[in-house]
Amino acid sequence: MxxxxxxxxxxxxxxxxxxxxxxxxxxxxxxxxxxxxxxxxxxxxxxxxxxxxxKDKTDIAYALHQEGFSLLRERLAALVYVDQPFERLKAMGRAYIQFALDHPDFYELMFIMKEPMKYLQAHHPEEEWPEGERIFDGLIKTVAACQDSGYFGGMDTNEVAMLSWSVVHGLCSLHITSHFKHIAEKCGSYALPAHEALLESVFQVYLRSLERLS
Incomplete structure (x- = not known):
């Protein structure tokens, strides 16, 4: 060398x-x-x-923000080969939640801390949120494919995508901030750590509600 x-x-x-x-x-x-x-x-x-x-702390925070999104995209990219769109949508939700469980520090920087967004506003005001938009675009395409297969008839594609993201983000945020853990401890015993098991259970309830919308 x-x-x-x-x-x-x-x-x-x-x-x-x-x-x-x-x-x-x-x-x-x-x-x-x-x-x-x-x-x-x-x-x-x-x-x-x-x-x-x-340049400063916000520059560092944004660099970490980008690194986290790169890791998340790798996980979601592997799911494009799931043929059935609704199964792919479910797999995307699980992959997103698992990412938050595996990388709570990155998740907080990507979706909870406001500093990376401040960096964008200060240094790239012409851009909205390129990292988040790339992830959300993939979600919209999957929801649209679900609709082509007979799911979510008569519903707005963007609204279904936003609802799906909002649910899993809410669950992940509650987990990251330890609020979910305290509730899970009051909800019985599980083979998995209580909060992770309850997280999966709530996600399953949401998936069943999605199926009823179809």
Missing amino acids: GIKERKERHKEDLKIRILEAAKKLFVKEGYEATSIRKIAAEIEFSPTTIYLYY
């Missing part, structure tokens, strides 16, 4: 360390309490080093 390649690898490794440290601190201490100085101390570098790669 040449000098140029080694420098590039060092640069990418350092950016990864910065993002990992920032993600840890954002979730643990909160966005407002996290400073560039704290992030630098976490990786034992000077704040000046971080400014070589990121």
Whole structure:
């Protein structure tokens, strides 16, 4: 490996360390309490080093936001090969919920924290929300395919897609903020950890309601 390649690898490794440290601190201490100085101390570098790669905290938050969406898209992309549209819609919901269970830190940055959206408004006011729109477009296409197969007759495609996203996002947000866990503990015993089992049970109720709409 040449000098140029080694420098590039060092640069990418350092950016990864910065993002990992920032993600840890954002979730643990909160966005407002996290400073560039704290992030630098976490990786034992000077704040000046971080400014070589990121303009400010919102720049770092948005980079993490993009990384999280890349992971989510990978999971959803694998489902395009599910032939039956309604089965694909159900699989998308489960994949979304499982992503939140596996990566609560990313989920909070992507869908709960407001800072990435502030970054977009400040630096790219001409764009709406490209990462979220790509995910939502895939959901709309799947709902439209469901309608072509006889589901959701007479219903607006966008409204069904928004309802579906709102339900799973609500469940995930309750889980991320630990509200769901406290309710689950009052709802009996499960083979899985109570809150995860109840999360799946509520999702099943929603799926049955979707089927009745068809």
